[in-house]
Amino acid sequence: MNPKTLEEIVADLIALDPSFAERENEIRTLAQKLLAARPDSEIDSVFQKRLKNELLARASELRTAPTKSHFNFLPMQKVLFALGGAALAIAIFFGYQQFENRATFDFTAGVEKVGPEAFGRLVADANSGVLAAGKGGGGGDVGVSSERAVMDSKMIPPEITSLKFVYDGPVDLPVGDVQVLKREKGQNLAGSLVSSLANFDLGLLSLHNLTSPQIRSFSLFEDRDYGYEIYMNPDEGSVSINQNYTKWPDPYANCRDDACYQSLRFTEKDMLPESQILQLAADFIAKYKIDVSEYGQPFVQNDWKYELMRMPNPSDFYYPENATVMYPLQVDGETVYNESGNAEGISVNVSQRFKKVSGVWGIYQQKYQSSNYAAIHDETRFRQILERGGIWGWSPEGATKIVEIKLGQPEKILVKHWIYDGNESKELIIPALRFPILEKPQDQYLYQNAVVMPLAAEILEQGNMNQPVPIPLDAPVKVDSEITPDETTKRDAVDCPRLAPVGPDFCPNGKIVVDNLDENGCPTPPLCKEILQPEKVETPAE
Amino acid sequence: MLPENELAARVQKGETQCFGDLYDLFSRKIYAFIFYKTFHRELAEDLTSQTFIKALEKINSFSPKKGSFNTWIYAIARNSVIDHFRTQKKVQNIEDVFDLASNENIATEFTQKSEFAEVHAGLQKISPRQREIIILRIWEGYKFREIAEILGKTEAAIKMDFFRGIKSLKKEIVVALLLLTLNF
Numbered sequence: 001m002n003p004k005t006l007e008e009i010v011a012d013l014i015a016l017d018p019s020f021a022e023r024e025n026e027i028r029t030l031a032q033k034l035l036a037a038r039p040d041s042e043i044d045s046v047f048q049k050r051l052k053n054e055l056l057a058r059a060s061e062l063r064t065a066p067t068k069s070h071f072n073f074l075p076m077q078k079v080l081f082a083l084g085g086a087a088l089a090i091a092i093f094f095g096y097q098q099f100e101n102r103a104t105f106d107f108t109a110g111v112e113k114v115g116p117e118a119f120g121r122l123v124a125d126a127n128s129g130v131l132a133a134g135k136g137g138g139g140g141d142v143g144v145s146s147e148r149a150v151m152d153s154k155m156i157p158p159e160i161t162s163l164k165f166v167y168d169g170p171v172d173l174p175v176g177d178v179q180v181l182k183r184e185k186g187q188n189l190a191g192s193l194v195s196s197l198a199n200f201d202l203g204l205l206s207l208h209n210l211t212s213p214q215i216r217s218f219s220l221f222e223d224r225d226y227g228y229e230i231y232m233n234p235d236e237g238s239v240s241i242n243q244n245y246t247k248w249p250d251p252y253a254n255c256r257d258d259a260c261y262q263s264l265r266f267t268e269k270d271m272l273p274e275s276q277i278l279q280l281a282a283d284f285i286a287k288y289k290i291d292v293s294e295y296g297q298p299f300v301q302n303d304w305k306y307e308l309m310r311m312p313n314p315s316d317f318y319y320p321e322n323a324t325v326m327y328p329l330q331v332d333g334e335t336v337y338n339e340s341g342n343a344e345g346i347s348v349n350v351s352q353r354f355k356k357v358s359g360v361w362g363i364y365q366q367k368y369q370s371s372n373y374a375a376i377h378d379e380t381r382f383r384q385i386l387e388r389g390g391i392w393g394w395s396p397e398g399a400t401k402i403v404e405i406k407l408g409q410p411e412k413i414l415v416k417h418w419i420y421d422g423n424e425s426k427e428l429i430i431p432a433l434r435f436p437i438l439e440k441p442q443d444q445y446l447y448q449n450a451v452v453m454p455l456a457a458e459i460l461e462q463g464n465m466n467q468p469v470p471i472p473l474d475a476p477v478k479v480d481s482e483i484t485p486d487e488t489t490k491r492d493a494v495d496c497p498r499l500a501p502v503g504p505d506f507c508p509n510g511k512i513v514v515d516n517l518d519e520n521g522c523p524t525p526p527l528c529k530e531i532l533q534p535e536k537v538e539t540p541a542e
Numbered sequence: 543m544l545p546e547n548e549l550a551a552r553v554q555k556g557e558t559q560c561f562g563d564l565y566d567l568f569s570r571k572i573y574a575f576i577f578y579k580t581f582h583r584e585l586a587e588d589l590t591s592q593t594f595i596k597a598l599e600k601i602n603s604f605s606p607k608k609g610s611f612n613t614w615i616y617a618i619a620r621n622s623v624i625d626h627f628r629t630q631k632k633v634q635n636i637e638d639v640f641d642l643a644s645n646e647n648i649a650t651e652f653t654q655k656s657e658f659a660e661v662h663a664g665l666q667k668i669s670p671r672q673r674e675i676i677i678l679r680i681w682e683g684y685k686f687r688e689i690a691e692i693l694g695k696t697e698a699a700i701k702m703d704f705f706r707g708i709k710s711l712k713k714e715i716v717v718a719l720l721l722l723t724l725n726f
Binding site for chain 2 (some may be wrong): 005009012013016017026027030031033034035037038039041042043044047048051052054055056058059060062289
């Protein structure tokens with residue numbers, strides 16, 4: 001109860017009838033009763049957001065369609081011939097200005113429930129080349145060499161470090177299924193805009209004869225100092241904003257030597273305070289009316305501070321000119337993360353040099369289908385995968401050094417998970433547990449901030465997605481005369497991995513032992529056997 | 543943010559995204575207004591949706607010369623509630639939907655609030671107009687001037703109804719308390 005409200009009510013009544021002053025206590029008691037009896041009438045925020053999206057979608061439907069363009073390219077024909085393709089592009093963009101300035105894209109948010117396991121497999125088929133280069137699976141399909149190569153006994157393999165993620169607390173696994181979301185893409189651009197563009201007869205070619213034309217992507221740019229280029233992809237349901245580079249100054253444009261670059265180098269004192277960075281981002285969002293209603297509280301990403309901490313000589317550190325403000329995506333009130341444990345959402349890049357926003361990425365249509373999938377219930381298996389660092393972690397065999405990374409209490413999140421199925425990429429959002437890394441090691445580079453464990457059983461139980469793949473090196477090969485018959489027999493059956501040489505700091509105080517073979521007859525990484533120093537013998541005092 | 547009449551004018555000109563701003567200004571208030579007439583969350587959400595959809599579809603019928611957007615949208619909200627109960631029950635005094643909302647919904651939502659039972663019993667006994675003004679003033683914290691605008695009355699009339707309502711309520715709550723006590 002707000003005491004001020006109570007006093008105002010009592011004062012109102014006494015003002016209306018001064019005789020109430022004599023019965024002020026009765027009036028006060030009544031007003032207190034009324035205030036205490038007030039039911040909770042707070043609107044549910046999820047409902048509030050959902051209704052807003054529905055209303056804005058309805059508002060778009062109610063708006064009249066744009067009229068057909070009357071723009072006539074014919075007078076510009078000679079110009080087009082002279083300038084070629086670039087002029088064509090510019091002409092189309094110029095013609096676009098003839099339309100009403102709001103495209104009827106369907107960017108409404110929402111979740112549509114569909115049947116169980118409606119999205120098929122949650123992991124790529126083994127033959128679909130998910131780990132192939134160029135499909136986001138990493139640096140290429142690195143396999144084990146089939147050449148016959150054995151390690152020279154004089155080669156010293158590297159120290160192999162294994163990270164062990166430690167968490168001993170309770171884990172709250174779901175009961176039953178989990179709800180997996182799949183983002184809807186491939187929304188066709190509003191027919192009126194497409195048909196209007198298709199009406200263009202450029203004189204060079206006619207767009208009339210296209211069958212069922214659609215627009216995959218297009219961009220617009222601002223022709224002014226510090227202008228922007230907006231790239232729209234209705235096929236993906238995405239929008240991004242970049243600098244129109246031709247209209248932004250390049251401070252390094254006249255540099256011809258390193259001294260010039262160093263003189264312009266960003267330093268710590270050039271870094272803006274976080275409050276200013278956040279304000280610049282917020283002002284931009286407000287000016288261009290970017291809808292952030294589905295996103296949480298923005299924050300400045302400070303991963304560069306971890307890099308600075310690891311620098312042996314901080315004065316060599318290159319302070320970033322651009323700061324990124326992240327507006328974290330929220331679905332049904334839960335924040336969405338990527339598999340490295342960092343928030344997903346709209347990134348607003350702020351140029352600290354020019355004190356302006358230089359780019360915005362990650363604006364996507366948030367329209368989903370949801371489908372139930374089996375959840376992981378096996379806590380032992382869950383903890384095994386957690387210990388190695390999640391579905392992308394791995395523990396190399398023969399590790400000579402184990403570094404323990406302590407994890408904090410998990411929080412329930414949603415994680416974005418991509419799978420590539422043939423030519424199609426599916427963007428899924430899956431319930432997960434996020435275990436924050438409490439302290440990153442100083443001597444090991446660790447890019448992730450948390451271990452994220454999706455709770456869909458199919459993803460966790462697919463095994464080690466990130467198989468340890470040895471690095472192929474040009475290791476010397478033993479000539480056949482040096483290979484014993486036993487080695488030949490075994491090694492013909494199995495392709496042994498090549499091992500890289502150890503560094504000079506490997507085993508400084510011990511003896512390197514390299515004679516070990518595994519069950520396949522392949523050499524194992526060398527071990528370091530400590531040499532015990534003889535104990536000092538005290539000489540008896542004379 | 544722009545004033546609501548200005549926002550409404552922009553929506554009428556085709557700047558439909560301004561309706562989002564109007565929604566941000568009024569969604570909580572309209573929901574609470576409807577909730578205090580129905581005391582049922584799901585129903586209040588449905589009727590809030592209907593109110594805003596009607597407001598959007600009929601935005602061109604709004605004229606600032608006839609009154610403020612504030613008054614206009616509250617009128618749509620009140621009519622949405624009345625229309626709903628009109629389809630549910632046939633009663634003579636459809637304006638008095640407070641009674642119609644009372645029994646089941648109250649039992650569902652507020653069984654634990656004994657003060658509410660006492661106050662609700664008293665509120666039932668006073669006139670609908672007085673009840674509405676008391677709820678807007680005390681539970682929603684509107685000033686008399688704002689209530690006058692919502693209900694399309696003069697501020698003096700609102701104050702008088704409030705005063706009379708409190709006097710009646712005071713008497714009714716004492717009686718209601720006595721009745722509740724006797725029921726044990």
